[in-house]
Amino acid sequence: MIAIRGVSLTAIAFLAYKSADEHQSLNALPDIKIREIAWPLFVSGLLFAGISLLTVAQNRLDWLIVSGVISTVALATYALANKLFEIFQLLIGVFLTTTYPWLCQDNTIGGLSSRLSFLFRSLIAAGTMIALLGMLVLPDFIQIVFKNKYLGIELLIRILMLSASFITASGVFYSILVSKGREKMILPITVIATGLQLGLNLFLIPRMAANGAALGMLSLAVTTLIGLTFLVLKETLIQSSTVYRIIIFLTTLPLLAFFLANLGLSIWICVPILITIGIILSWYILFEAEEKIMVYAHIKFNSFAGRNRHA
Numbered sequence: 001m002i003a004i005r006g007v008s009l010t011a012i013a014f015l016a017y018k019s020a021d022e023h024q025s026l027n028a029l030p031d032i033k034i035r036e037i038a039w040p041l042f043v044s045g046l047l048f049a050g051i052s053l054l055t056v057a058q059n060r061l062d063w064l065i066v067s068g069v070i071s072t073v074a075l076a077t078y079a080l081a082n083k084l085f086e087i088f089q090l091l092i093g094v095f096l097t098t099t100y101p102w103l104c105q106d107n108t109i110g111g112l113s114s115r116l117s118f119l120f121r122s123l124i125a126a127g128t129m130i131a132l133l134g135m136l137v138l139p140d141f142i143q144i145v146f147k148n149k150y151l152g153i154e155l156l157i158r159i160l161m162l163s164a165s166f167i168t169a170s171g172v173f174y175s176i177l178v179s180k181g182r183e184k185m186i187l188p189i190t191v192i193a194t195g196l197q198l199g200l201n202l203f204l205i206p207r208m209a210a211n212g213a214a215l216g217m218l219s220l221a222v223t224t225l226i227g228l229t230f231l232v233l234k235e236t237l238i239q240s241s242t243v244y245r246i247i248i249f250l251t252t253l254p255l256l257a258f259f260l261a262n263l264g265l266s267i268w269i270c271v272p273i274l275i276t277i278g279i280i281l282s283w284y285i286l287f288e289a290e291e292k293i294m295v296y297a298h299i300k301f302n303s304f305a306g307r308n309r310h311a
Contacts (some may be wrong), residue, residue: 047184063075063082078210093171123168124286125249127167127168128168131164135162152211163220169229170228173231185231245286260273
């Protein structure tokens with residue numbers, strides 16, 4: 001998605017910029033020169049193209065290192081676990097793409113509107129929970145489907161889905177920054193995170209095989225989240241209290257889930273425990289008192305309306 005956006009913006013802006021000598025203005029906007037419109041689009045396109053190239057490096061260099069340093073068998077195991085991680089990324093991306101136009105229309109000063117803020121925190125809660133549930137359930141699912149074909153995949157999935165639990169918040173912060181025209185600030189964060197991941201991959205993969213690549217992906221997820229969190233706080237794009245609530249939630253629940261996953265309990269015990277803890281933490285950490293009152297009032301109103309219809 002980022003790559004398509006980058007290439008499209010760059011190509012369109014370049015063509016418009018080159019034709020500026022022949023056509024000095026747009027018919028729809030006669031007072032605005034084409035170059036004045038094309039240049040910002042051209043720069044944004046290059047930025048998105050750069051981010052997309054780094055994203056490709058993040059998602060595929062580890063495959064090459066595992067294949068070259070360890071073996072193709074290790075690569076097959078890592079590739080399967082990584083694909084589960086990427087499927088989760090895709091699902092979160094669909095939701096974020098759907099909500100992106102709402103972000104562009106939001107003109108609230110000093111943060112998001114209350115409705116968008118509530119929506120995105122709900123998405124963070126749901127996305128984090130789904131990733132952590134995957135950490136518990138997917139190893140057993142792979143074992144049932146493939147038997148003992150992918151030995152050692154359990155730890156890989158747990159590390160990668162732990163990484164995935166940070167992706168929803170990073171995606172929300174990324175979308176907010178882009179919607180407010182701050183894509184230039186994202187590129188240095190992407191460069192730093194990619195460089196750190198590459199360094200860890202080169203160091204860890206020869207020593208820990210595919211588990212080293214999974215730890216490199218975890219470092220990428222955490223570094224990206226820290227960098228994007230810094231940017232949204234610096235630019236005052238989200239209320240600071242909201243950001244702190246999100247960080248506390250993302251520090252608490254994934255650690256509890258990872259600890260729960262390594263207790264050796266049945267998933268039929270772990271899953272209900274995680275869902276219960278996740279709902280409680282989401283409710284009491286992510287959302288403020290006024291929002292809880294709003295939700296209670298909404299539920300009460302719908303319940304009353306339902307009884308009236310049946311009556």
